[in-house]
Amino acid sequence: MEIGTQQLYNGDKVLNEFHADETYQVLRQTEQEPGYKEEKLYDYSLGVQYSISGYGVCYTFPINSDAPGMDESGSFSIASLLWLSNSLKYLGQIIFEHRSGYNVHVWESTEINRVMSGKTYDKVVTTQYLSSSYQNDLFNGYSLVAASMKLYRKNEKHRDYYDSNSDLPEYEYHEALQVEDCFKKPEERLNLKFYLTCKDSDGCIQKSQDSVYEMKELFRSSLLGQLGISTTRVADIDFKFQKEVIEADVTFLEAPKISEVLPSETKTLEPQFIKKLHETVTSSEEKCLRYHASFVPHGAAIVYCADGNVCFSTTNEKDVKESEAGAFCSVYTDPYKKLNRLGREKPLSDLHDHILGYLGHITFNMNLDEKAKAVAFQVTDVVAQSEDAEERKQPFDILYHDSQFDKLDGVNTVMIPGVDRFGDCYRACSQNKDIPCETFSFCNRKDKKECVVSIWSEPQIKNNLASDSGKKCSFGGYVTSANTEFYEDCDIYILKSSEKYSVTGTKLVSQVLYTEVDLDLDQCAALCDDDQSCKSFNFCPKGKASSRCQITSYSIGDPKTQSVDSSICHNFELNVKSKAEELSDNTLKSKVSGFSGGGVGGITMLFLFIGLFSGFVGSYVYTKVKSGEMNKFKDNFGWSKQEDDDENQTQF
CATH class of the missing domain: 3.30.70 (Alpha-Beta Plaits)
Incomplete structure (x- = not known):
């Protein structure tokens, strides 16, 4: 149902648009006034309010007694939203003063000791104004015009209805009652x-x-x-x-999160002196609340103290008394009895x-x-949905925050010049078919952006990792203790194993080496990555049958490969020419250091590829500087290009 209202608050005109569904206990309110707009979605079944600001920021709050259309039990009804009483009395027809010359029918109700928004009023007089209509089905033969409410103890409320409709298009109905922005x-x-x-x-x-x-x-x-x-x-x-x-x-x-839905306050308590109903030890407030959500009754108050991971409930909220010598604890209450319902949300x-x-x-x-x-x-x-899920997830993980490869040897770590966007740095590693890139670092400084790609894999890094007070990472082998340092705006990333593989389709290789179950896509890719005989793998996502990972030494593109069609499973093949884990140090030197011969063409094409992704085509000058220090090669590349976008902007 859709309702539009207009009200006056302190002399300002406020427009409200309501979309509501009483069956599913959900309402969306769009509130507008000069220079201000806010969206609120109320899920009365869970007792949660989502507030979305005009800037698109979403906040979660406990629902309160001022929620539109909510009764004393915390449930929503259209009647409460429209100020409709069970005892309306027809008074007759009048000329409506707020709309000159408008003839309306008037109904009125009087209620004694009415509770509204947590307050009790001696008398509440509600007046409904409706016009005759044969095109509106909210009321049989009538259309809403306005309503007023006189609260004895408080000023009068008045509300004009400018539209009402209970037959919204399906797409508009679901869009209005969604909370995807949060x-x-x-x-x-x-x-x-x-x-x-x-x-x-x-x-x-x-x-x-x-x-x-x-x-x-x-x-x-x-x-x-x-x-x-x-x-x-x-x-x-x-x-x-x-x-x-x-x-x-x-x-x-x-x-x-239950901890964001239930009202709470922080108190200094001595838990050992408080009478308890249920008690346990948990590592977080959320786990504490989920534990108590399984009890009926769960208690009048639930207390969590981070000091000692203390979690307990009490029969009487008054038993939770503050003490100056106590520890800081969070005290949750459940005024609308929603905790058990929240606990059932998986x-x-x-x-x-x-x-x-x-x-x-x-x-x-x-x-x-x-x-x-x-x-x-x-x-x-x-x-x-393994495909869609992987597309939505980040195709990389952060290995080390505030770190970068500082000393570059041109063998294991290579600077990619001219790359000033994170997305381009990621692609320089993930889509390079000539360098077996495993990790990369990106520095997002205001004055300078830096992208470094590396053939070092996570196991190689972990096996040689040392730390220096958390400020410096040290690696053995070619990467020495001076190679990674603390940088506030730099991070080191590792490609997910599945990113090294591309889906070929739903035609699967029949000649399978072995099958593993209960793996996700990234784990299946890692399994293939570690097997030198693996050329591709079939992956079937989890359904009523367990997920299946089938390792094969055949390529689906080979005419000699036997295949079978599937409606659920997919085949994946390696993107790069060779796996970094299989390469010895000598092989790495021959394939990476110096980039001589075909490698020069490969890295040049890589730079052109990066340039296209950055949105420019220009002239590149490739310079190679060779050094024989310690029998290692060290390459420095310089290139000129046209000016790109704002250098302070990071995009992916």
Whole structure:
């Protein structure tokens, strides 16, 4: 339902637009006044409020008694939002004073000792103004015009309605009641592919394409009902109709943190002197609250003290008394009894397994023909979206903060000149087919950007790592103690193993060396990376069957390779010509140091490649300086180019 209102606060006109769904207990409020706009989404089922500022920043708060349309129990209703009483009395018709010449019907109710926003009023008089209408279905034959409320103990409230509608387009309805802006990080989102089938009806998949909106709502309702999760956590549902199955790509959002939803305050306490209902030891406030969410009742107050990891609940909130000699503790309360419900919200890390436990139970019926009986649809499998998930995740990990390769030998560490964007530095490592790049560093200083690529892998770095008070990293071999130093604006990154491989498609190699289960894509890639005979691997993401990683010594592009088609699994092949782990120091010298012969062409092409990604094409001057110190080669490259974008901007 959509409602538009206009109210006066301290002489300023404030416009509010409400989108609400009483069934799913969710409301979105857009509040506008001169020079200010704020979006608020209320999830009454969980007792959480998301506030999104005009700058796109999202904050999470406990829901409070001022939430629109909320009653004393913490539930939402359209009647409460519209100030509708169960005992409205019709008074007649009048000419509405706020809109000259407008004829309206008037209803009024009087309530004694009415509780509103946590306060009790001796008398509350609510007046509703409606006009005759045959185009609005919120009220039979009437359309909302205005409402006023006189609170005896407080000033009068007045609200004008400028629009109301209960039949929104499906796309507008779901967009209005989503909270995606608060969960933008890759780790806060999960994509799963649901496989649906229908029985006892010829052509049911083809026919269901004509009722995609109805199917989406029925599927969503069944999903939420069986899994017991909030509607705000389902960000998107997208159907793909295949010949024998319907694929539903569903994006889930992370569950809200209980520590951000329940109201709390910090007190100095002596836990040993407080009477306890339930007690445990946990490492965080969130774990403490989840522990107590499993109890019914869970107690009047929940206390967590970081000093000693103390976690307990009390029967009476008054037992939690402050003491000057106590330690700082967080005290949580649950005024609207939402803790048990919050505890049932599975985090994304557990959600896939939770859903797999309900296979066969996620069903719905839909009429595809007026004369035929309803057709039953059922979820038969739920598969992790390995491709999309990998695309959304960062393709690298940070190995060391505030560090960089400082001394460059041209053998193990090479400076890439002219690169002033992080994304280009990443691509210089990940998409280089001539240098077996494993790690890279990028410095994002205001006056200077630096990109260094390295053939050192994580095991090689770890085996030779030493530290100097956390300010300097030291490495053995070619990289000495002076090679990595503390730099505030520099970090060292390592490519994820899966980034060395490209997906070839859903045609799989049949000649498999061996199979491992329960691995993710990056672990499967690392397994292939460590096996010298591995040329490619097949990866099947987790569904009702465990994930499978199949290592093979064949390439799908070889005509002699035997293959089989798959609808779920994918084949991956190595991007680079050779693996860094397989190369000896001498081999590394011959392939990297000096970049003589074909290597010069390769590194020159790399620079051109970087230039294209940076958005310019110019003349490059390649200079090679050779030094024989300690029988090692050291290359310095210089090149000139046209001016690029703002040098202080880092993009990926």
